[in-house]
Amino acid sequence: MAYFETQNISISFGGLRALNGVTMDVRQGEVFSIIGPNGAGKTTIFNCINRYYNLDEGAIVFKDRDITKVGSHVIADVGIARTFQNIELFKNTTVLENLLLGRHRHRRTNLLTEALFTRSARRQELDAREKAEEVIDFLDLQAYREQRVAALPYGVQKTVELGRALAMEPELLMLDEPSSGLNMEEMEDLSFWIADIKEELGITILMVEHNMRLVKEVSDRVLALNFGVPITVGETEDVLNHPEVMKAYLGEEGAAA
Numbered sequence: 001m002a003y004f005e006t007q008n009i010s011i012s013f014g015g016l017r018a019l020n021g022v023t024m025d026v027r028q029g030e031v032f033s034i035i036g037p038n039g040a041g042k043t044t045i046f047n048c049i050n051r052y053y054n055l056d057e058g059a060i061v062f063k064d065r066d067i068t069k070v071g072s073h074v075i076a077d078v079g080i081a082r083t084f085q086n087i088e089l090f091k092n093t094t095v096l097e098n099l100l101l102g103r104h105r106h107r108r109t110n111l112l113t114e115a116l117f118t119r120s121a122r123r124q125e126l127d128a129r130e131k132a133e134e135v136i137d138f139l140d141l142q143a144y145r146e147q148r149v150a151a152l153p154y155g156v157q158k159t160v161e162l163g164r165a166l167a168m169e170p171e172l173l174m175l176d177e178p179s180s181g182l183n184m185e186e187m188e189d190l191s192f193w194i195a196d197i198k199e200e201l202g203i204t205i206l207m208v209e210h211n212m213r214l215v216k217e218v219s220d221r222v223l224a225l226n227f228g229v230p231i232t233v234g235e236t237e238d239v240l241n242h243p244e245v246m247k248a249y250l251g252e253e254g255a256a257a
């Protein structure tokens, strides 16, 4: 049984079939990347997994559990976290506060007990702070911890978003174009972090990415998608050198990077 899989998933928006029978499986502990030209349906896959969209057909299964129709909060509860192509953070609060908000799913007390500040609430608060500080160290965010997100450079905001997802202690981390807008140095940091998230934290990664260099560096396997249809899936090198994949990317920026 696969660790995570989409089984023949399809969804249309009006007349447009954004996903048309996409089957893929992610193995525990790997970095699995989805590539494809703009509009191929990559983000839509994440939005279906996340329960932002309802599938027209097909199923999504995580650790033997059918999560096709669960409430969107359940996705976080089962240990799936994501980042967004366009950063989604609370821009007027600090880096630390954003990371603490990422801990939401680990809170098991209700508002009343929190108000009374019981031992368990206090324990959770301490756990959350400890985890947030760990993430801050891991991603080298010490210099920014008390700063408002809105005031930070774009690349740092992207890192904070990665941190927010990590603070949830996910099992499966979905990254939507993590390298977009980053400079060379930030790209290199990201590449190391992804390797460390996999190796040291043991988190499985499902990544949508446009930069082929990053895809090559970090991916174990790759799915190439075009017009909502899988072109090919397999070992990274094989997929990147597949004639249909190269054809789909002709004229696309970043293909040969």
Ligand SMILES: Nc1ncnc2c1ncn2[C@@H]1O[C@H](COP(=O)(O)OP(=O)(O)O)[C@@H](O)[C@H]1O
Pocket: 013, 016, 018, 036, 037, 038, 039, 040, 041, 042, 043, 044, 045
């Ligand atoms: N909520 C939506 N309403 C209408 N069309 C959508 C919606 N979400 C995605 N699409 C369309 O589905 C296609 C795939 O989009 P998307 O998954 O964002 O592509 P990618 O991430 O691969 O660039 C595009 O043609 C896009 O316009």
Ligand SMILES: [Mg+2]
Pocket: 042, 043, 044, 085
């Ligand atoms: Mg996208």
